[in-house]
Amino acid sequence: MAGLNVSLAFFFLVVGVCQVLRRISKRFLSPGAYGCLARELAGSLQLCMSCLELRMLLEVGPWGGGFGPDVVLTLLFLLFVLHGASFDGASANPTVSLQEFLLESSFSATIAKLLxxxxxxxxxxxxxxxYWSWELTHFHLIQNLMASECSSSIHTSLHHAAFVEGTCSFLFHLVLLKLQQSHPMYRVPALAMTVTLLTYIAGPFTGAFFNPALATAATFHCSGSSFWDYVQVYWLGPLAGMLAALLLYQGNIPRLFQKNLLYSQKSKYKIPKARVAAAHAEGDEARQKRKGEKSNTEPHA
Known part of the structure; x- marks a missing residue:
């Protein structure tokens, strides 16, 4: 339990340091530079360090600390609630930034966010x-012994792994699009619950990253799969899932297709039936009047 307490202190320290970084950056940088660079940098730093420590607890905890995956999943939910409340609008996820680019964001801002x-x-x-090299707990000691021989997070066939990551990304982005206009009080816990459920279901197959940058930092250096295998599963899979979610939600993919491919265009304003009937009646009356005027102007024999 002492090792778990150290990890909890590490989580709070990471969030606190990144929050200080955000406040300092907001004070001294322009809104554009803060939104594209400092905010995403702090959010990505916070997300990566928290998820790496969680991943270590998930791998070492069951036999090194006597607690099961339920503890890690609970921590994951609470951390993503904390991330959602503290990120200040940052996504720390390349597929989310690419989705924003397809909807409204500029090309230069998107490149800055990705970098x-x-x-x-x-x-x-x-x-x-x-931090692990300091070996503050026996968890970190075991992690350091395992680090030199870490294995791939892909524990299924390559096509199935890409499908799993793509499906996770699809569901995550669909929820994100649906809740984008919702109040943060509802949006943040809903997204945290979505991430927790997807991790619980898909974690045994691929680790359930559905975040290309996080997957690159966490697993690309491990042996067991080639670089191209990792690219297909952790880059192309989430990207395809994001595009599918955007297509289903919007009916098209902005910047790629202007025409709505799935849904018919309907008028934003509904016209009451009585008003439509009155308009038809007025049109018929006007036609009858014009017809009468035309017959009166015709020369008589």
């Missing part, structure tokens, strides 16, 4: 490795 996410994930991986 910041990559830098944040890389920094998070390096700092977490340094």
């Amino acid at each position: 910041a996410q990559g830098a944040g994930m890389g920094m998070g991986w390096a700092v977490t490795k340094l």
